[in-house]
Amino acid sequence: MWRYLRLYAYFVRFAFSRAMEFRADFFFRIVMDTVFYAVHIGFFKLIFLHTPSLAGWKEAEVIVFVSGFFVVDALIMTLFSNNLWWLPQLINRGDLDYYLVRPVSSLFFVSFRDFAANSFMNLLIACGILGWAIWNYAAPLSTASVALYLVMLLVGAMLYFSIQMLLLLPVFWTHSGEGFRAIGWQLGNFMGQPDRIFTGWTRRVLVTVVPAAVVASFPARLLLEGFQWSVLLHMLGVSLAFWILLIWLWNRALKNYSSASS
């Protein structure tokens, strides 16, 4: 465990020194994500000009939910997005070889190798927005519920990463990841909506088979509607199931990997 943490610390250090070499890009990305946050909040503010509530939540509650979604999104962008981006190329060019020969878990190495230092600044901004949203929330929120919320947002980010990875792994067989990658990013749109706007079979699928609607909504429900075992266990269960599935499929996929130009 310590070995992995030390290794990750090296990844982070290397990422920051590399990001500092491209300062304009570093700055542009911060501005880009700030615009993304403003647009998303603006979108819901416009909707609330025409409706008093959305899927059982008032405007202040939706703003807390959206802020949580920003934190999850920033976590994914910081920890995983670059790694997800490069994975199909690593497979197709045979560059995955270099990852497989390292004396660490190949899944760990592929998933965490590239830390996005410029997105880390956006993670701080997203946390700031979340802090502001919680501060302005009218009803009192206990420290314990806020702490649980933050932990569940982290679980949500890991869950979303595992969904994205599962959508990318078919590249081992199909050799082109563009379509699957597009699906993965499209699923992010489900994550940014309150889960209760979905009903019927769509909802059942979105909270179990492709649990994108769980990622940011379930933590917000735990915070805003009080602690519920069913919500907590559902989210933890789905996350664990997806991690097990990811590890299993990763090992299967590696058996199909034929190295250079596969």
Add this chain to the structure above:
Amino acid sequence: MNRSLAWYLFSMELRKALSYRVDFWVKFLVSLGIEVAIAWFLWRAVFEFSGKTEIGGYTFVGMIFYSIISRQVSGILSQSDAGNISVEIYQGTLNRYLIYPVSFYLYKLLEYVAQGGIVLLQTTIVYLLLVVWLGSPPGANLGLGAFVAGVAACCVAFFLYFAIIANLEMIAFWFDNVWSLLVMVRFITRFLGGAMIPLTFYPERFQEVLIYLPFPYVASFPIRSFMGQVNAQEWIFSALMAIGWGTVFMAVSRFVWRRGLFQYSGVGI
């Protein structure tokens, strides 16, 4: 540039797009399915919880139609970023355009139009399916006339969006990565242009300001044209605004291009 070269470019882009057929169709169908599902559930919840049958001049069915046409128009405009001018600069492949006997701008615009044309073909299919599925929602006036007006509005929007993006792409002469700037402009255009939400949802004072900005003419104008909501007078005004803004951005980009070439080393980074 002669017609055969233009056709060659179009067919080349089509072959490139279809070289991974599974990807191409998976991307199109699944993206469409996901976006329709989100629009459907989101707007159903908004209409249900507001207790209204019409918001900002749109019924629920009208909003679904608007959302689907909006994703198609956004797809037409932003399928590639002005022919990836910045990539050519970074890789040093701009050199070839400097010695080709063709206008660099025209070449890139044609490349961009060709890629957009492929999405336009998909849009035609989607439009027909929508008309069959949803009929003509209240407040819309669908038909061949509206479709032709929509395609024409897309052509004007093409020119304007290309001119805006070309400016940003050419910042690559000075900075090492412009991707985030392009994405940022896409966010702003989608929000202030009416692609995310119709402009009638904005407070009135805001709408009065927005019509003088370029953004509505790359999103709201083609979408509403497809829906048959733009009369002849408004169409001409919008087209002139788009061409006017496009000419301004194009003039700026010509200036940036000339200045940028002094920075260009030709070896890539």
